[in-house]
Amino acid sequence: MRTLIAVVCMLCSCAYPAASNYPGSESEPSITGIEIIIPTREFIVGNDIPATCVILYMDGTRKEAFSDSIHWECSDEKVCAFVGNAPRAVGRGSAVLYASMESFTDAKSISVIAPPDYGKILISEVYYDPAQLADAEFIELWNTSDDDIDLSGCAMAEGGGLYSFTFPQSTHISAHHKIVIPRNKESFFEEFQFYPDLPSSGITLGNSGETVYLTKPDGTIVDIVFLEGGDVNYPQPDGWCTSKLPNASKGYSVMRTRSEDTNTCLDFESKTPTPGY
Ligand SMILES: [Ca+2]
């Protein structure tokens, strides 16, 4: 009988260890506050706000709170609202996100911006046949919209399918500004005496028929240019041009001459390179 009791108590001891981590137990350190954890302060309309909350203890430890123990509020329901107990960005503007648990609260200011209007980004210049260094090539993009646009996840590619460049996280293009994507930034520097906005893309452009295009994060094409008829694997479609235009001789760029985009060769001319402006 003694042996049996000892075994039962051992099992008790295994199943119910000293309950220092259980809320309400005697050894639980006192709570000093809560803190909202969010990865960024800027969100896009329609997206969830991945906010969580941690409990702060007097001994310096922290523990993520159970989601149903937190009460969330937003200072402006036109900016953030709740689906169940999960915050979501619902409209443009600034607001304060509040979390509360018992007598503890925390607040974080957030801003909500419109979804990027990728259709307002145009390929504005392609320097595909440089005067001296072949890899001084560049592609220039123009944000024709009134808003900054986050290019993270967008990509530039060429029609042969050999080269592409995905924009790094947090790559922004300011409203009405242009950015330069060099093939090789050191060769670009040699020719233009300044460093471009972005790192070397490695995108190598053919000199007699090339297609250059920009895709948004879901992979669909935002803008495309067919140079000298386009790449043999991706030639110009009917309606682009009646001849193999635009083209540019060695040392010149194909350059967009207006912000109106007709998706034809008429939007471009051959000009002296103007990277970034
Ligand atoms: Ca080339």
Ligand SMILES: [Ca+2]
């Ligand atoms: Ca330019």
